[in-house]
Amino acid sequence: MFNDFEILETLSMFREQHLDVRTITMGINLLDCASDSSERACQRIYDKICRKAEHLVKTGEDISHEFGIPIINKRVSVTPISMVAASGDSTDYTMYARALDRAAETIGVNFIGGYSALVHKGFTDSDRRLIESIPEALSTTNLVCSSVNLATSRTGINMDAVRLMGTIIKDLAEKTAGQDAFGCAKLVVFANAPEDNPFMAGAFTGPGEPECVINVGVSGPGVVKTALESTRGQDLEHVAETIKRSAFKITRVGQLVAREASKRLGVPFGIIDLSLAPTPVVGDSIARILEEFGLETAGAWGTTAALAMLNDAVKKGGTMASSYVGGLSGAFIPVSEDEGMIAAVELGALSLEKLEAMTSVCSVGIDMVAIPGDVPATTISAIIADEMAIGTFNNKTTAVRIIPVPGKTVGDKVHYGGLLGSAPIMAVNPASSAAFIERGGRIPAPIHSMKN
Amino acid sequence: MSDSNKQTAVITVVGQDRVGIIARVATELAALSVNINDISQTILQDVFTMIMLVDYSTMPIDIKELASRMEALGDELGLAIRVQHSDIFKAMHRV
Numbered sequence: 311m312f313n314d315f316e317i318l319e320t321l322s323m324f325r326e327q328h329l330d331v332r333t334i335t336m337g338i339n340l341l342d343c344a345s346d347s348s349e350r351a352c353q354r355i356y357d358k359i360c361r362k363a364e365h366l367v368k369t370g371e372d373i374s375h376e377f378g379i380p381i382i383n384k385r386v387s388v389t390p391i392s393m394v395a396a397s398g399d400s401t402d403y404t405m406y407a408r409a410l411d412r413a414a415e416t417i418g419v420n421f422i423g424g425y426s427a428l429v430h431k432g433f434t435d436s437d438r439r440l441i442e443s444i445p446e447a448l449s450t451t452n453l454v455c456s457s458v459n460l461a462t463s464r465t466g467i468n469m470d471a472v473r474l475m476g477t478i479i480k481d482l483a484e485k486t487a488g489q490d491a492f493g494c495a496k497l498v499v500f501a502n503a504p505e506d507n508p509f510m511a512g513a514f515t516g517p518g519e520p521e522c523v524i525n526v527g528v529s530g531p532g533v534v535k536t537a538l539e540s541t542r543g544q545d546l547e548h549v550a551e552t553i554k555r556s557a558f559k560i561t562r563v564g565q566l567v568a569r570e571a572s573k574r575l576g577v578p579f580g581i582i583d584l585s586l587a588p589t590p591v592v593g594d595s596i597a598r599i600l601e602e603f604g605l606e607t608a609g610a611w612g613t614t615a616a617l618a619m620l621n622d623a624v625k626k627g628g629t630m631a632s633s634y635v636g637g638l639s640g641a642f643i644p645v646s647e648d649e650g651m652i653a654a655v656e657l658g659a660l661s662l663e664k665l666e667a668m669t670s671v672c673s674v675g676i677d678m679v680a681i682p683g684d685v686p687a688t689t690i691s692a693i694i695a696d697e698m699a700i701g702t703f704n705n706k707t708t709a710v711r712i713i714p715v716p717g718k719t720v721g722d723k724v725h726y727g728g729l730l731g732s733a734p735i736m737a738v739n740p741a742s743s744a745a746f747i748e749r750g751g752r753i754p755a756p757i758h759s760m761k762n
Numbered sequence: 763m764s765d766s767n768k769q770t771a772v773i774t775v776v777g778q779d780r781v782g783i784i785a786r787v788a789t790e791l792a793a794l795s796v797n798i799n800d801i802s803q804t805i806l807q808d809v810f811t812m813i814m815l816v817d818y819s820t821m822p823i824d825i826k827e828l829a830s831r832m833e834a835l836g837d838e839l840g841l842a843i844r845v846q847h848s849d850i851f852k853a854m855h856r857v
Contacts, residue, residue: 378846562853
């Protein structure tokens with residue numbers, strides 16, 4: 311039925327190459343929890359999450375044991391809270407964050423995403439309240455993640471929101487200065503945010519999603535790297551084929567788990583996010599894959615080309631393996647979560663500018679990057695603006711999860727631990743962007759968005 | 763996934779070769795009413811590798827328990843014994 315080689319290869323992928331299902335994320339629609347009493351809304355939110363996701367963690371653990379597939383995280387993502395809270399009587403939205411936090415603790419998930427707002431065309435009053443509350447909300451809760459969508463290819467870039475988010479990120483950093491600005495690791499800003507992304511911190515359940523859904527994120531950088539080791543010296547066609555085949559196998563694992571979880575929980579299967587997501591553990595690095603392509607270190611010239619090929623091959627191989635693909639689906643380059651990236655930064659081989667170039671051909675963006683605490687809010691906004699432009703004008707998702715660490719500067723390193731790893735502080739071009747950012751307004755949608 | 767695959771698993775045994783490995787593992791499985799459908803085994807430079815395709819439909823315990831017991835047996839014999847549902851292999855290696 312199966313040949314020995316296939317069986318031993320599979321075994322090795324799980325045992326030695328860190329193949330795992332990175333997350334099973336249950337998306338829960340909370341629009342029906344809205345109430346003109348915010349207190350009642352929070353209670354409904356708590357109750358609905360606890361009811362829908364009651365068996366999520368146990369089911370994940372059961373599937374993991376029965377199939378012998380490590381399932382690292384079980385998570386929940388919800389409707390952007392600014393939509394749910396809009397009709398409520400409270401102007402202090404932190405109570406919603408606390409309700410989410412309590413629910414997450416009760417059901418035992420390790421993160422809950424969706425303390426979010428979609429402002430790509432402009433702010434609603436509720437959006438503003440939500441965003442202004444983010445520093446307080448994320449510094450006083452443990453498990454809540456937040457995201458704001460600032461741009462889409464169809465609507466352009468909300469530069470008022472870009473300006474605001476620079477200050478919000480600084481505030482949040484100050485409020486969590488005692489933990490090296492850890493709060494900022496739970497906040498992402500997006501262009502073209504997907505509504506079904508299962509990964510944190512950017513997961514939310516968009517308004518187009520159904521009542522409840524299961525989305526799965528797989529991961530296997532170690533598997534891809536090991537496969538590539540056997541292609542040394544061969545031309546790039548072989549490299550592409552090898553990555554595609556590995557991505558197929560990795561994604562099939564996710565598909566299997568997703569189908570099983572969906573069946574047991576009685577919740578429809580949404581999508582597989584076929585992302586290659588690294589962890590700080592040795593052997594689980596995207597940067598080392600890039601080096602396997604033949605680059606001395608990630609960040610050397612050729613990195614963008616290699617990453618483009620990797621990202622594309624992962625998508626091609628993975629798409630065949632799953633009935634529904636969505637989320638971010640590509641290669642992740644979070645600096646603090648990738649041991650090879652950290653090494654490249656510390657060697658001086660990988661700069662913020664090179665990372666920016668890399669974001670144009672892969673999945674996430676400027677992710678888990680620590681910068682000096684004294685970088686002005688307007689510069690942070692300008693970094694965001696650049697990233698939004700790459701996403702908006704190239705019809706892809708980009709994001710920024712940046713951490714200005716108070717009191718730290720280039721040469722320092724911060725340690726978050728676990729999956730969030732540790733981050734060397736990266737240098738930021740000191741030239742000022744203040745006058746540009748202070749203009750505000752909207753950058754109009756690119757002409758190629760006029761598809762009708 | 764067809765029903766006939768539902769209760770089949772792949773058991774792999776890897777480690778230093780010694781007398782009685784197949785006997786011990788097979789005895790343990792027989793005691794649990796697990797039927798061995800296929801065995802493939804090789805020894806490469808003293809490393810013993812065995813792959814068994816088993817049917818556990820009449821097993822009185824669940825697969826999680828089987829996996830734990832096999833892992834414990836492996837620890838006792840100085841081998842790595844893993845149990846995985848055959849669906850994984852089908853999913854990963856067949857288009």
